[in-house]
Amino acid sequence: MKESIALNQKNLPLFTEKLDCPRYDRSQVKAGIIHIGVGGFHRSHQAYYTDRLMNETDSSEWGICGVGLRDADRKIGDILAKQDYLYTLIVKHPDGKIENRVIGSIVDFMLGCDDPTAVIQRMAHADTKIVSLTITEGGYNFNAATGEFDCKNPGVKHDILNPDQPQTVFGFLTAALKLRRAAGLPAFTIQSCDNIQHNGNMARKVLLAFAHKQDAELATWIEREVRFPNAMVDRITPVTTPADIQYLDTELGLKDEWPVTCEPFIQWVIEDSFSNGRPAWEDVGAQFVPDVTPYETMKIRLLNAGHSVLGILGSLHGHQTIDGCVADTLFATYLRRFMDFEVTPVLEPVEGIHLDDYKDCLIERFGNPNIKDNLARICLESSSKLPKFLIATIRENLASGGSIEYATLVIAAWCYYSDKGINEHGVPLDIVDEMKSELHKAATATARDPLAFLKLKSIFGELAKDKTFTKTYSNMIQAIYENPKIAQHMQAILFG
């Protein structure tokens, strides 16, 4: 059997005929961007746009230096280093077509927990113009109900007292900005790429709250000098599986230990507000707009919430993947009605987008049979996703007298599985959530008090006080606890 060839810079010429490879001279690329949180999504989205930009234009000052802050990031750092930071992007079309592309825009990787000073200095280097983030919704460390920064977080407490040895993203950013100010260098832009509404404003708010605790004068400088563009980011990127690694090996004789797979669709809508220059991402399809609000609301409330609806109801039912849910007519119909009846009425019109087409396209994307997007990924950290994705829609419908049943069933189902830890067939569900034990504790009290789950104020705020909501919710709780077969409850909502 022929030995497969390891992916690295030296071997790249052996692959240029089989797949798209960087055509720019990577040895000349400077890291103008430091990116914190090099997961699958960063690699299928921002790193892809930047790779295309470097292929198509002269943009060598906009390479990316990846940063991981925790020891858990060591493995990815080691793999990337071994591969000269190259990896393969496997784009899977619904008709079975696959496009493979080696991405070269990441040119370095550093681990914050090993050497915080080195990371701070790199951020403070004159070449660094942007620090971008995919640190997940939870990474912003705010209370979802009040929107306020959580100063009690142990990492945050540590960083306030130890400015030179930070552990959290806030500590690193503040320390680096302090050095830049001292050196008379312009501030870098802080560019959030997370699925949070007004992600830039959120990044700004939490960083300023932190900086005020540590050094009020520096906070004032940050407030004045640092730009935090809001952006809507989109590309469905499932977790890489051993089968993806095997596919490259078998089909292309390529040994890549950490490829990333994704759908063909991609979108990035960004507010054009940068402190110190930016790449011309618009040359490769990104859209710069004065106000991203309608785009992000539409995406978070339809796509991400749609995922959560399928993720939670589907997990209880025993489905495994998003495309599996969409292939089930009941789930597909439920999803579409949720979008039409509960989300569409609370959305503002979006320039250039016809909402019906957008929803059709979403359902088609979800149905891509080659993107096996696991429900376990969708349900990860639901406690930090649902307040913005779904509960915000319930709240707005309560205010306007709109329908809430479709979304409320999801909350009741979430309570049930947080309580029991199993699906409706008794199969254990692997719940991964920072608030797992609080969720479980609140949910198990449901037997005594049907509204117990809603007492988690950091998730639900004052929803437990809304009579219209609690009436619908407690009826659903009672019905699910009597009979957890979720399809029957979905049918009852759909067909009365």
Ligand code: CS2
């Ligand atoms: C998903 C997102 O994590 C989730 O809940 O909805 O990761 C989604 O796949 C991306 O936002 C797509 O752009």
